[in-house]
Amino acid sequence: MARRLLIAAALAFLGLFVLLPFIAVFVEAFRQGVPAFLDALAEPDAMAAMRLTLLVAAISVPANIVFGIVAAWCITKFEFRGKGLLITLIDLPFSVSPVVAGLIYVLLFGINGWFGPWLRANGVEIIFAVPGIVLATIFVTFPFVARELIPLMAEQGRDDEEAAVSLGASGLQTFWHVTLPNIRWGLLYGVLLCNARAMGEFGAVSVVSGHIRGLTNTMPLHVEILYTEYNFVGAFAVASLLAVLALVTLAVKTLLEWRYGDQIQGMGH
Amino acid sequence: MGITVSGVKKTFGTFAALHGIDLEAKPGEFLALLGPSGSGKTTLLRIIAGLEFPDTGTIAFDDEDVTQRPVAERGVGFVFQQYALFRHMTIADNIAFGLTVRPRRQRPPKAEIARRVEELLDLVQLSGLGKRYPAQLSGGQRQRVALARALAVEPRFLLLDEPFGALDAKVRKDLRRWLRGLHDRLGLTSIFVTHDQEEALELADRVVVMDHGVIEQIAAPADVYERPASPFVFGFVGESNCLPVTVRAGRALYGAHDIGPADAPEGPANAWFRPHDVIAAEDGIPATPLLARPKNGATRVEAQIEGIEKPVEIDLPTPPAPGAPVRFRPTRIRLFPA
């Protein structure tokens, strides 16, 4: 039966190329047993990496949430020329290689960069320090929330907001009482994706971080360091935490799509 | 409290929605803006509300120029075509919204707000449904909630955008009657937009007939029906037929048939008449019957006149004999220039 064959072929393809690598992470992490796994995670540099990852996410995700909401409101509730251009510009970070994303901040704030001398003179460290990592992360996760909200809010139209304003509500009141409840699941969805990328970003952060153990290593960078030192169990142990994060992200994402699919819309990448 | 619209023009990009509108809604009046889609009636209503701004012209409420005032400060109650109910709030919260967003100083205490909501729920006959959500109500019920919400802020005027457009026929008829009753009770100056001429004629004190951004006629329903000011109004309001005629010596002639007196200059003209202003006559205009059906005690016949593309619709006392042409004459015609 053609149907069974096709399903099997699709499953085989996905199994080989997608599922297997995912499983490999966990198998390799526990290759030397549970104690070795836990030791690898409790190691001070690993813990520092986890703290840094959380810190970076805690700064960049809220920043992009605010931006995403502001941009979506601007684009969907008003008519003006250049909207298409604005949307394309917002999408830009998606099409830029992560390494290039890191490079641009080095060009701005690195030692030989535009602001390099000034920063050096004032003792401000951006590249090879946490601020650089935050900036690069903000760049690569920039579009997520906006891209999710824009089609959603565009589809919802302006009627509700016009009704609220006609009843005397201010802009902020309208947003809080009327718009926000209408977009909450889409917003959560966007935040989820933004967060996953913020915590997992590698290329861009690799360029700006300086790889200083215990100080400027996020979890993905720490994975790399451990791997190149042939500490495979350590590398996969930290990697498995990130893989669990991916799993949770996917699970919540699937749940949201299933329960609130009609309120999320616009899931094209 | 009246509304005055003067010289309002509005263009969207290259599309001219309104060409210069002058209009007055008298205090306590129930005014209908009637017209086909694209006539500009909704645009006009939204401009009066402050949901659009005119390119030129002014809007005045009781002689006070409000043209530049934002919608939140105009004190109008607007009912949207798709209701625009806040779906994540209960009915009661929806109705109370306009009161709860008032700045602290002007906001009534909670108990007072709750009382008003109850009052309004009673008024729109939805008592006891306060805790429900919009998705749990029928179309007609949602419409009444939208109305209650608009009334909660005690507006000076009520503006309704195709209030019954999204409802099915029976609900529409019932709600129509109910709305008129409500208006009579409240005495609020109201303007509503509709494309349904039956609705406009039944409900309004005066009807504003619009087409392509221009007002064709403003008059009481009876006048709009009996004394239409233009061919468009004649054709849009009520059923109609049109025959090309020649005016000669004060008579309108279709070919050899004299169909009525003509107070118009000599030469070609168009004669309009209604299906029921017609009698069967042996020397009348011949036409081949295409369809016949019973209507209001008579027979509505759709018949083809030779040389005229569009069939005429005429009411005859008896069904036509099969195969035989009918002959008829209009009893009352209205002439417009050709």
Place this chain on the structure above:
Amino acid sequence: MTRRKRSVLPGFGLTLGLTVFYLSIVVLIPLSTVFLKSGGMGPSHFASVAFSERAVAAYRLSFGAALAAAALNSVFGMLVAWVLVRYRFPGRRLMSALVDLPFALPTAVAGIALTALWAADGWIGRFLDPLGIRVAYTPLGVTIALVFVGLPFVVRSVEPVLEDVGRDLEEAAASLGAGRFTIFRRVILPAIAPALLTGFALAFARGVGEYGSVIFIAGNIPYRTEIAPLQIITQLEQYDYAGATAIATVMLLLSFAMLLAVNILQMWRRRRMER
């Protein structure tokens, strides 16, 4: 008396201002540094760096592998999308979630996992090694990594269109006597072509710039198995800003070209739907 255009809803000026401001600070100004620096290099210097032998080898690898991976993904991605849209079977939702995994999994994690699988002593590699097939540290490995990375783009691009095309079109064609393959070739393929191309373009663009998933499996030997993004990093580590920037410029121009292509494809698709 004519008046300025006004908005009914509040906040236009504020939100537009903030949006443009944030966009400039985070995206536009940093991106412009690349072009300004390249511009400052003068055309001949730029060309010699951006198209040096080593750089060209890197482009060939990055572009070539991305192209091959995107092509493979187009075929199998279409298959997966078809199966997800047309058939109902237990585990369908899980399969759909699986498609999103490459999008959600951090690239470094994917990188080491793929290497663990395909290295000569890896889970799969150990069966291929005796056959003389080396995957890790070769362009083949890079391609496989990019297949992993690009899959969601094709599937998610094609899925909504397949849903739209709907069973009835196929049934109509079948009732008129068309065989299965004919139906596929003449009814379905044309309908999904723009979406398929969009997915291909997105997967390709992503593949060219990909770093984390590829860097572990790639081997990274200059002139042979060095991907373009790695070359940028190497040059940065040597403080050769100019060299790094030159290559980055080439990659950025390609990115923009792809973005343009995708936008045009979307417009084409929209126009077709309106016909």
